[in-house]
Amino acid sequence: MNGGQDLGGMHGFGPVAPEADEPRFHAAWEKRVFGLAMAMGLSGTWNLDASRSAREALPPGEYLTSSYYAIWLKALESQVQAHGLVTPEELATGRGFVPAAPVKRVLRGEEVDPLFARGFPSDRPVPDPARFTVGDRVRARIVNPVGHTRLPRYVRGRTGRIEAVHGGFVFPDTNAQFAGEAPQWLYTVRFAARDLWGDQAEAGHAVSVNAFESYLEPAEPESAA
Amino acid sequence: MNGGQDLGGMHGFGPVAPEADEPRFHAAWEKRVFGLAMAMGLSGTWNLDASRSAREALPPGEYLTSSYYAIWLKALESQVQAHGLVTPEELATGRGFVPAAPVKRVLRGEEVDPLFARGFPSDRPVPDPARFTVGDRVRARIVNPVGHTRLPRYVRGRTGRIEAVHGGFVFPDTNAQFAGEAPQWLYTVRFAARDLWGDQAEAGHAVSVNAFESYLEPAEPESAA
Amino acid sequence: MAHDHDHEDHDHDHHAPHHASELSPMELRVRALESVLVEKGYVDPAALDRLIETYETKVGPHNGARVVARAWVDADFRARLLADATPAMRELGVGGRGGEHMVVVANTQEEHNLVVCTLCSCYPWPVLGLPPVWYKSPPYRSRAVIEPRAVLAEFGVTLPADQRIRVWDSTAELRYMVLPMRPAGTEALDEAALAALVTRDSMIGTGLPRAPGPSA
């Protein structure tokens, strides 16, 4: 979605502000939100793409004025309610009033280390051959989906070159909507900064994004006109 | 600038919410801000484009969470300080401590009716002939100026057709920066919705913008390649 | 101040009335600005009062409605209005600040027009008055250009599927007014009665004119 999260190329946010001490968390509640989001993410009720989608769904003004873990919290509150795990009354009081809904798994303390050390790969086999190959000139499609997508606005309609073919990966746009992993070929596409930002772009600068196959089309119209 | 004001095509703001009674102002202070901005706008210290620029310069999160007249107020406070008319201490206390800076004009009560009934036209002669004519296919340039511009992001890089040639008008991008009115030919450019938004665009829908000549280039590269 | 701490400094639209004896932080902030601008001689209080009075009480969509009604009854005027709206409106005494460069776009069976300003709040003040809050707010400004049919549906307007929509994004100093189609069954109405059918929204494109009453 064209929401508050799609920040590439925006102006007006001021300087980057590194902190001297860089605490990993800035309040006790941030740690708890982090842990709760991780734990609930493994309940099998939703997936990582759906969580990103829930965060992006905050109204842009709220997204941009909420701290990072406040965004996580609001999204998690929204998800547990949307999936029927917690009622609004339970959220308001912190006490359970209705029986727990079944979840696919409850992450146990002793499972954390082995599961997180192994990780959760997103690569998947794709039966069809890749449409593009390294060196191909491609254009990022002009799309504006209301739902989750990982094609940022700043590359849409712009032309770049395939730089790497990474194999098949879970497609976030469908997965976020629980419409299947529908894996697609994933590419790295390199864009010259001038093609993204125009003649005033900083010199000697290029940007690469990872783009799923359906985000791309050949830069020159295909032969059958 | 690619700021919080450039809203065309964004998602996530929710439904349009008309009010039943539609008061023109929602608090007494809003009327005062409106009047002050109008009056100060005629002081000759800045121009309308500079005022728009000052409003857009609010950080995007603040812009999107401020009410309309709160945006006007913050911009006006910023302008009177930036132009040396009012000091921060004066603004904080509401009392003058340093002598007034000269302004080009002070709008008098009896001038309001005739001046506002006449208006303030923005058309200006442009010596050179218009580069484009009705029917020409043009592409909105890919530009991302840090300063004020009136070319919205959603048309940049997109192709449309010249539908009207309006004559010369003050160029906002320079005027906002007090770099001259530098008038340019102004056009109406019509874009098919599919060319702006992709295949999922609503059917039978087109969008027109008013675009200054330097915002546009011929859609097909010009002959001298 | 004591009762205001968690309200007015958020700058969101707040419509709650305040006791006259309690000024909100925003009222105090604006009062300070006004005081110093007046004290230093930059603003004449009489001009301020006149500006507010003008835009609060004088200008409004009745001006646009008169223009529309005239165009419905006078084909020559309609032609002049569509060819060059600013002088045509001046014939009816309509014009001024915010209406220096008017463009009138006529609805037809084939195409419906809708006006927006995605970048700020451009609006033909002397024709329609100050814009309503929704016109200046992110939902309308973001959506009118990308999903106008959905926006129109929220206003209760459902157009025939084969009627195209043309959205006019007011990105320069041209200001748009929609000329709606004259409703059926209004042959007997005079110009004043016709003007009474012309809603503000019908001149933005988010509405259609009222149907004539049963007595018409």
Added chain:
Amino acid sequence: MAHDHDHEDHDHDHHAPHHASELSPMELRVRALESVLVEKGYVDPAALDRLIETYETKVGPHNGARVVARAWVDADFRARLLADATPAMRELGVGGRGGEHMVVVANTQEEHNLVVCTLCSCYPWPVLGLPPVWYKSPPYRSRAVIEPRAVLAEFGVTLPADQRIRVWDSTAELRYMVLPMRPAGTEALDEAALAALVTRDSMIGTGLPRAPGPSA
């Protein structure tokens, strides 16, 4: 509560400490969520504690620094790392959640690499730990792709004008680590001493490795 009314409900970053006896609205809100999730059996408190402990104390940029130092001293490892980073890092026991699909990009005299995630906060957790706030915040996310040299300058990094910049926007599940150039004058250093020169920022691309100390 009495002293918190105008602070915590804004959700901005607030770093002010709180008295232990006063829970902010955000603390109370999160405590309610945690309580009900635990009470209903969705969350095992032991898992929660372990997750927080792991990411607060265990993972961090020391992992990435070991990888970089190894690549500086071992040309075969470097080649494996650049060809397929995930298994190469596994040789050093580095990997896991958030690092399933690692890509390492090597700085050269000709090109400097910079990593960002404009859409959220993608970051190689097992290699660099949790990202700092600035990496997740709008200024960096918006600007890194459009004006990377200006961003680098704010980090105190000024590159030669003829060194190109390549920005990697982490828009899928690939995670990037920058392999910085080995600083001059480090020929005598062992792998552990080299790792100590590798800053977190040098593996994001917003910094360069430390120069060796005078004793090196």
